[in-house]
Amino acid sequence: MEKFYTNTLVIGAGVVGLAIAKEISAKNRETIILEKEAKIGQITSSRNSGVIHAGIYYQSNSLKSKFCVEGNKLLYDYAKKFNVPFINTKKIIVATDESQMEKIFEIKKQATANGVEGLDILNQKQVNQLEPLIKSSGGLHVPSTGIIDQHSLMQSYLGEFENNGGMVSYNSIVKRISMHNKKFEIEVIDNEKNKTKIICDYLINAAGIFASDIANNIDGLDKQYVPNTYLAKGNYFSLNKKLPINHLIYPVPEKISLGIHLTLEIDKSIKFGPDAEWVDDPYDYSVNENLKSKFCHSINKYLPDISEEMLSPSYAGIRPITSKEDRVKRDFMISTVENHKIENLFNLYGIESPGLTSSLAIANYVTERL
Ligand SMILES: Cc1cc2nc3c(=O)[nH]c(=O)nc-3n(C[C@H](O)[C@H](O)[C@H](O)COP(=O)(O)OP(=O)(O)OC[C@H]3O[C@@H](n4cnc5c(N)ncnc54)[C@H](O)[C@@H]3O)c2cc1C
Incomplete structure (x- = not known):
């Protein structure tokens, strides 16, 4: 089986995974995204309202309210700077x-x-x-x-990521994940059933509606820390x-x-x-x-x-x-070592609305904690 090494691995090329990978790769860390589909943003990130939310409904001090209010400003600035269509x-x-x-x-x-x-x-x-x-x-x-063209936004994040030397591996389904010598070993299978192993120091699970399935396949991660x-x-x-x-x-x-x-x-x-x-x-x-x-x-x-x-x-x-x-009571969950006791592992759960609006704020939050 072929083996590759990268410093950071992101699972999922949706708007959140792309934003995180773009931000991390800008810090000169070698970063790969694994995506099971043939293109970016084929799941929830292209199936939403495309609204840049203001952050009005969420409970005070929740991650949703923090990321949405911050993310709103960051997204308008980003869209202006990189010519992403918005109104x-x-x-x-x-x-x-x-x-x-x-x-x-x-x-x-x-x-x-x-x-x-x-x-x-x-x-x-x-x-x-x-x-x-x-x-x-x-x-x-x-x-x-406001509203934003989410496809152009993701394309722009991808462009930035690739300019930073990052790579997306498409048709790459993450299967089991194990840990050896403080490194993660990720078993990946492609369309033709070929298996590859990727070894990384930092692992970010941004698999959207499949995030709990991924986390349940990490050997050594206690299931009590994985929400449904x-x-x-x-x-x-x-x-x-x-x-x-x-x-x-x-x-x-x-x-x-x-x-x-x-x-x-x-x-x-x-x-x-x-x-x-x-x-x-x-x-x-x-x-x-x-x-x-x-x-x-x-x-x-x-x-x-x-x-x-x-x-x-x-x-x-x-x-x-x-x-x-x-x-109103539901919040984003970004599970880190403080929650699940495994260093350098970030599991993102429940990234529903306003995840698109929050994408840049979430990316900053994760990158600061690496
Ligand atoms: C109906 C609806 C309306 C919404 N409206 C808005 C809105 O107006 N404004 C807003 O801010 N937010 C909105 N959202 C929320 C927003 O769309 C999401 O928060 C955001 O798209 C989540 O992005 P993501 O990258 O986390 O997930 P996703 O886009 O789902 O990306 C996850 C990626 O992981 C990949 N993946 C999963 N499992 C594996 C595996 N085993 N191996 C490899 N890859 C894998 C998937 O193929 C997918 O591409 C809405 C959501 C919905 C459902």
């Missing part, structure tokens, strides 16, 4: 009836505590002036929300016509997800979603046409003129969830 669309969280205004005030309070700036409470007339098609009793204006990863699918429907809407429009959030919201693509076309549905199959990305009526019912609360015929099933993405508890 600072801004967003309005709308109260669909008067009773939800209380919730809007609570969201503003939490967001302000998290360090989100420039928030404004809007009355019905002000929402109407900004977005005449939207029906509401008022809302919260969030100026730091539950899968919550989010479906999207696209709108078959263009409408003059410029902000992202979000309802007041629900228990598992942020509610079926309206987001824009870079070309200003409109999509709705994601909803949230617990699933077992990590590869089932089909969107059930029958969800249309549920979507339409939710959308009509803030956009009354939409009918089912205007919606087409679009795509779906799957969230890695480490606890089925309330959405």
